[in-house]
Amino acid sequence: MDFLSLPLEIQAMVIPRVSLIGDLAALSQSCRSIHRLCDMKTRERYYQIRVHPKDHSINKTFDLMMEILKNPKLGNYVREIVQTRQPSMDHSYVQTAEQRTLSACDRNLLHAAVRKAGFAGPQETAVLNMLMQNTTRPPGENNESLMFSNSAYGYNEGQIHGTFIAQALAAILISVSPNLESLVMTQPFSVFSGFCRGGERLLDEDDHFPLHRFLRQANAKPTSAPYLQNLRKVYMIVDDKDSDDRYYMAIDFLECATLFDNLPSIESISTDALCDDENCEARVVLEPRSSNISRIRIAHSSLPSKFLVSLIQSCKVLREFQYTIGGRCVLGGWYSPFDAKTFIKSIYPHKDTLEILDIDAERNMHYFHPDYFEQDQVDQRIDERSLETDDDDDDERQMLRSSSSTSKSLKEFRTLKRLSVGIGFLVYFAMGIRENNGPRKPFLLPEVLPESLEYLCIRGYEKGKCKKWDVHIDALVVSFVSGLSGLKEITGIEEIIPNSEDVDDPDDNEDLLWSPIYNVDE
Numbered sequence: 205m206d207f208l209s210l211p212l213e214i215q216a217m218v219i220p221r222v223s224l225i226g227d228l229a230a231l232s233q234s235c236r237s238i239h240r241l242c243d244m245k246t247r248e249r250y251y252q253i254r255v256h257p258k259d260h261s262i263n264k265t266f267d268l269m270m271e272i273l274k275n276p277k278l279g280n281y282v283r284e285i286v287q288t289r290q291p292s293m294d295h296s297y298v299q300t301a302e303q304r305t306l307s308a309c310d311r312n313l314l315h316a317a318v319r320k321a322g323f324a325g326p327q328e329t330a331v332l333n334m335l336m337q338n339t340t341r342p343p344g345e346n347n348e349s350l351m352f353s354n355s356a357y358g359y360n361e362g363q364i365h366g367t368f369i370a371q372a373l374a375a376i377l378i379s380v381s382p383n384l385e386s387l388v389m390t391q392p393f394s395v396f397s398g399f400c401r402g403g404e405r406l407l408d409e410d411d412h413f414p415l416h417r418f419l420r421q422a423n424a425k426p427t428s429a430p431y432l433q434n435l436r437k438v439y440m441i442v443d444d445k446d447s448d449d450r451y452y453m454a455i456d457f458l459e460c461a462t463l464f465d466n467l468p469s470i471e472s473i474s475t476d477a478l479c480d481d482e483n484c485e486a487r488v489v490l491e492p493r494s495s496n497i498s499r500i501r502i503a504h505s506s507l508p509s510k511f512l513v514s515l516i517q518s519c520k521v522l523r524e525f526q527y528t529i530g531g532r533c534v535l536g537g538w539y540s541p542f543d544a545k546t547f548i549k550s551i552y553p554h555k556d557t558l559e560i561l562d563i564d565a566e567r568n569m570h571y572f573h574p575d576y577f578e579q580d581q582v583d584q585r586i587d588e589r590s591l592e593t594d595d596d597d598d599d600e601r602q603m604l605r606s607s608s609s610t611s612k613s614l615k616e617f618r619t620l621k622r623l624s625v626g627i628g629f630l631v632y633f634a635m636g637i638r639e640n641n642g643p644r645k646p647f648l649l650p651e652v653l654p655e656s657l658e659y660l661c662i663r664g665y666e667k668g669k670c671k672k673w674d675v676h677i678d679a680l681v682v683s684f685v686s687g688l689s690g691l692k693e694i695t696g697i698e699e700i701i702p703n704s705e706d707v708d709d710p711d712d713n714e715d716l717l718w719s720p721i722y723n724v725d726e
Contacts, residue, residue, distance in 0.1 A: 250281035255374045257289045257366025259339045265373050266304075266335070272380050273313040282381035287374040287415065288722060289367045290390035290444055290455070296412050297368045299329070302336035321379035322421050322429070323414070331372045331414050340366030371415035378418070379431045388439045388722060391455040392416035392463070419463040426466045437499075438464050440475040443720050450710035450717055452479035452506045452532045458514060459488045465495035465518070472499035472524070477532050477718065479506045480540070490518035498557075499524035504531035504718040506706060509543040513550040522554035528564035530704030531718025539706055542568045544629055545586050545637055552612040561617075562624040566664055567705040572628025574670035582628075583638050611636030615652045624661035626703050627673055627696075634676075649676035650683035655690055662696035664703040 250272075255265050272279045306314065314335060323331045342365050371392060378384060392415040422429045440460050442453050457478055464470050495518040502512075506529055516522060529540075542565040551558060566572060571585035613636030614620075625633070634652045635644060653660075667674060677697060683689040695701065707716045 246278070247281045250278055252284040252286065253282060253377055254286045254288070255370050255377065256287075257340050257363070257370040259341075262340070262366070262369055262373070263338055265377070266338070269373060269377055269380070270310060270314070272377075273317055274310075276380065279380040280383050282377070282384055284386040284388065285374060285377055285381065285384060286388040286722065287370060287392075288388075288390060288441060289363075289370050290441070291367050291392070291394050291413055292363070292444070292446060294394035294412070295364050297330050297334065298342070299333045300337070300342050300365075302333065303338045304336045306336075317376050317380060321376055321418060321431075323418075327414070327417065331375070334369050334372035334414065335376065337365070337369050340369065368412075368414070371413055375415045375418040382431060383434055384432065385434055385436045386439070387435060387437075387464075388441065389415070390441045390444075391460055392419065393456075393459070416463070423463055423466045426468055432467055434469050435464065435467055436469050437472040437474070438470070439721075440473065441720075441722050442475055442477045443722075448710075449477070449720065450533055450707070451535045452477055454479050454481035456481065456488070457502075458490055458511075461490070461495065461497065461515065461518070462488060465497050467496060470496050472501065473497050474499075474501035474503075476502075476504045476721070478502060479534070480508055480511055490514050492517045493520050495519050498522055499560075501526040503528045504704075505529060506532070506534055506540045508540045509546050513546060516550045516554070519554070521557045522551065523557055524560040525551065525558070526560070526562040528562065528704055529568060530564070530706060531716065533707045533710045539568055541570075541589070542566075543589070544569055544572075544632060545590070548612050548633060548637055552616075555612075555617045555619075557619055558617055559619055560622045561620060562622075562661075563629060564624070564626070564663060564704045566626030566628055566703045569626070569628060572626065572632065574628075574673065577628070577631065577670050577672045582632060582635075611638070613637075613652060615654055617654050617656075619656055620654045621656055622659040623657060624659075624663070626663045627665040627670075627677075630662060631673065631676060648679040650680050650689055653689070653691070657690060658692045660691055660694045660696075661701065662694070663701045665696055666700050 250268070253265065253268055254261065256262075272282075315332060318328055318331050318335070321331075340363070374389070378387070392413055394413075419432075422432050426432070438460075440455065440457060442455055443449050444453055447453055455475075455478065457475060461473055464473065497519055498521045500515055500519075500522075501524070503526065505527070507527070512527060516525065534540075542563075547563075551561070571582060571589055576582045576585050614623075614630075614633040623630075631649070634647070634649055638644065662677075665673060665677060667677070680689075680694070681697065684691055684694055707713050710717060
């Protein structure tokens with residue numbers, strides 16, 4: 205049945221369920237009646253709301269929030285909220301004189317929204333006070349005092365004040381946006397909270413940042429809150445305005461994941477430019493099979509295998525995993541080795557659900573050198589690397605000792621549709637993990653690919669560089685051309701796709717630096 209032939213009341217019910225603004229725009233052009241129902245001008249105004257602690261942004265966002273409080277139907281149009289200020293230090297909020305003048309009716313609406321968002325007692329009073337500020341400058345302070353206040357720590361009172369205001373605005377906006385699907389945000393708690401507090405979860409009375417508190421409470425009781433029920437994806441902004449964004453930077457990404465992992469509709473969490481926080485003495489431990497997150501994307505980053513294993517094992521179901529290095533410089537010059545054997549063990553329990561796998565870290569897998577494949581030394585080199593690991597990697601192996609002794613080869617991943625990896629990782633994955641020193645059975649690559657595989661991207665392959673690789677790729681091409689393979693597309697054979705790598709010198713290689721999607725200074 206044609207959509208236009210449906211009764212108007214049915215059309216009016218369907219249109220709000222179309223989440224992509226582009227699809228709605230195209231639909232609105234089909235006829236005048238649909239155009240009126242779509243109300244694109246209003247939808248575009250509320251579709252994405254940005255919250256940034258600059259005076260003009262704060263006031264614009266506050267006005268949008270009040271419009272929604274006065275007309276709750278407008279909150280149904282909000283699909284994405286972007287919050288772009290990360291707390292630089294752990295502070296308590298200092299309440300100051302209110303700077304806004306609201307009518308009694310508007311103030312009652314605002315007060316009711318704060319209570320509905322779950323704030324009570326002293327927190328309710330503090331959040332209301334934050335919302336009643338119309339500038340990041342605390343009353344009684346002048347520009348000169350703000351400029352030099354706490355300058356040794358790289359922040360000032362205006363930045364601190366603005367961070368609290370932005371978080372309060374974001375929390376209330378989320379609470380009045382029932383159809384919210386996407387959340388883009390910075391870490392909502394102090395950068396150094398893990399170091400200062402030994403990695404322990406903050407108690408409610410110690411949690412001064414309203415957005416952090418709001419998200420923790422909602423995730424703890426996901427079915428009791430009328431908000432965040434439709435949130436599907438979260439993107440964590442890593443860039444800190446006070447740091448050199450040419451280098452990988454640390455946030456407590458694992459703790460951030462625990463702010464969303466119980467939500468009923470959550471699917472994915474992603475980030476860029478992330479590195480591990482060496483100052484975090486006791487990171488959050490993610491419980492195995494506890495998270496509703498099923499898609500993880502970490503790009504342009506530098507992380508140890510233990511970090512990735514923890515994320516993977518926390519998923520009840522894993523459908524997509526992407527991890528790529530490159531685009532930033534490693535502070536201190538140390539790179540994060542990638543343990544292919546441990547990684548394959550960690551994803552093996554998800555062999556019946558994994559659909560997309562993209563690993564671009566072969567530059568950090570030195571045991572996949574072509575000579576080691578030619579001399580059948582790959583297993584030996586990987587085992588030697590394991591013997592050289594430190595105690596932290598012993599903990600990593602401990603997490604995986606309960607796994608079965610099967611080969612854990614690529615062919616066993618029965619639902620895999622898209623695979624993007626380096627040539628060395630591809631061949632090793634196809635061989636399967638060898639748990640003993642016995643000989644391997646000979647094979648050709650097309651014989652051990654999952655039947656479900658539709659797309660294959662091979663990075664770093666150059667014909668003539670390794671004879672054993674050439675034999676596998678030649679057989680793969682024959683299978684693909686003959687139509688015997690289920691593959692629909694292969695890239696990286698005729699044209700070399702280079703493996704990503706860390707930027708050695710950010711001063712000399714500016715063209716290799718990754719540019720942030722979201723600007724924290726906007």
